[in-house]
Amino acid sequence: MLALEKVLTNNATIYRREVRLMGNKFEISVVGSNPAWAVERINSAISEINRVEKLLSTFSEDSEVNTINRHAGIKPVKVSAEIFKLIDRSLQISELTYGAFDITYYASEKTTDHNNTSVLTYTKVNYKDVVLDANATTVFLKEKGMRIGFAANSKGYAADRAKYILQLEGVSNGVINADGDLLTWGLQPDMEPWTVATADPRQEAQPFADIDISNMAVATSVNTEKYAIINDKKLSIGKTANGFTVSEIKSVSIISPTAEFADAMATPVMTIGVNAGIYLINQLNQIGCVIIDDRNRVYPSKGITIA
Numbered sequence: 001m002l003a004l005e006k007v008l009t010n011n012a013t014i015y016r017r018e019v020r021l022m023g024n025k026f027e028i029s030v031v032g033s034n035p036a037w038a039v040e041r042i043n044s045a046i047s048e049i050n051r052v053e054k055l056l057s058t059f060s061e062d063s064e065v066n067t068i069n070r071h072a073g074i075k076p077v078k079v080s081a082e083i084f085k086l087i088d089r090s091l092q093i094s095e096l097t098y099g100a101f102d103i104t105y106y107a108s109e110k111t112t113d114h115n116n117t118s119v120l121t122y123t124k125v126n127y128k129d130v131v132l133d134a135n136a137t138t139v140f141l142k143e144k145g146m147r148i149g150f151a152a153n154s155k156g157y158a159a160d161r162a163k164y165i166l167q168l169e170g171v172s173n174g175v176i177n178a179d180g181d182l183l184t185w186g187l188q189p190d191m192e193p194w195t196v197a198t199a200d201p202r203q204e205a206q207p208f209a210d211i212d213i214s215n216m217a218v219a220t221s222v223n224t225e226k227y228a229i230i231n232d233k234k235l236s237i238g239k240t241a242n243g244f245t246v247s248e249i250k251s252v253s254i255i256s257p258t259a260e261f262a263d264a265m266a267t268p269v270m271t272i273g274v275n276a277g278i279y280l281i282n283q284l285n286q287i288g289c290v291i292i293d294d295r296n297r298v299y300p301s302k303g304i305t306i307a
Contacts, residue, residue: 012189017042022053024155024179027200030166031173031189041171045162052158055082056150065148069107073144076133084137086157087130087148093264094127097280100268102127103148104141156219156263159183163259175199176259181219183259207298207306208253208290217259221266222251223294248294249274254281255288255304265289274299 015038016029026049028042057063068077079087090103106125130148131140141148150157159176163183166174173186177200184194192198196218197209252270256262265287269277274291281289281301290306291299300306 013038014189015039015042019046021046021049022155022158026159026179027175027177028162029175029177029199030171031186032171041166041169044165044169045176048162048165049158052154052161056086056154056157058147058149065150068139068141069147072141072146076131076136076138076140078136078138081137084132084134084139086150087139088132088134089260090150090153090264091127091130091132093153093261093268097265097268097272099126100271101152101264103150103152104130105147105149106143107145107147152267153260153264155179156181156183156217156259156261159217159259159263178259181217181259181263182213183217184213185215187214206253207292208300208304210307211255211290211304213255215257217256217262218253219256219259219262219266220251220253221270223249223270249277249291250294250296251292252277253290255290257286261287 011033012031013033014029014031015035016027018025018027020026026046028045030038030041032038032041054060055063056065058065058069060066064077064079064083068079071077087103090101093101094103104125104127125141125143125146129142129146131142132138133140155178159178159181160183162176163174163185167185173188174184175194176183180200180203182196182199184199187193188198193212193214195210196206196213197204199213203209249270252266254262254265254269256265269280269289269291272280274293277289277291278299278301281287287301288304289301290304293299298306
């Protein structure tokens with residue numbers, strides 16, 4: 001169902017539709033003045049997200065990703081330019097984050113030893129075991145049993161592609177909300193820039209809700225593993241050093257020109273800590289972040305002002 005919001009004197013309106021795609025809740029919003037036109041545009045975005053899901057699927061036997069995985073340790077696989085570029089960008093992010101982001105993993109296999117006892121084999125692999133040939137557009141995984149998957153950046157890539165299709169079809173202003181991760185372009189109907197709160201009113205309580213994110217993406221990763229419920233109270237179980245509790249990261253929000261990059265960087269920044277995370281982001285052009293620790297202290301990167 002198409003929702004209608006913020007009708008102004010210039011007849012511009014935000015049309016929103018929420019759907020479940022790629023196992024996530026996507027809300028697609030376009031600014032326009034014609035409901036039928038908005039429905040068609042949103043349908044195009046949904047079709048593109050479905051195409052990306054199929055493209056990156058590891059469930060379809062004939063997908064390029066599965067073909068690459070099946071030939072791990074055997075031979076290079078020729079792939080489409082789209083898959084090749086996505087893998088290439090993923091490896092660059094792995095290099096940037098010193099392997100904290102990595103699309104590779106190892107599918108362990110059971111074998112039997114001389115006593116006919118099942119043994120689980122394991123091989124350590126990482127992004128450096130992926131060989132790309134740009135001239136032949138081939139991908140080769142060095143180790144048998146090695147796999148690649150795009151769970152960490154597929155949602156962002158799908159959002160970028162949907163935005164691209166919408167812009168091709170004449171949508172000059174809009175928002176794609178991928179389960180809380182935001183991608184915006186253009187302006188609101190009142191010609192004001194998009195902020196986190198206007199792009200997703202459910203995030204108006206965030207300390208960075210008023211940040212201008214027009215023509216940018218915001219992806220947030222939340223640490224859900226360091227809390228325990230004891231006697232109906234939520235308690236932090238942070239690390240300790242010399243008997244004192246060490247503050248840990250509660251959430252990281254990455255601001256980037258593309259949703260793919262923001263999506264890929266959020267969790268790695270969380271794993272390397274506040275100081276290293278801020279330092280890394282401050283070295284990059286057009287990239288920002290807001291880190292919140294388990295004491296609700298806010299750490300913005302350079303260029304971001306929190307009111």
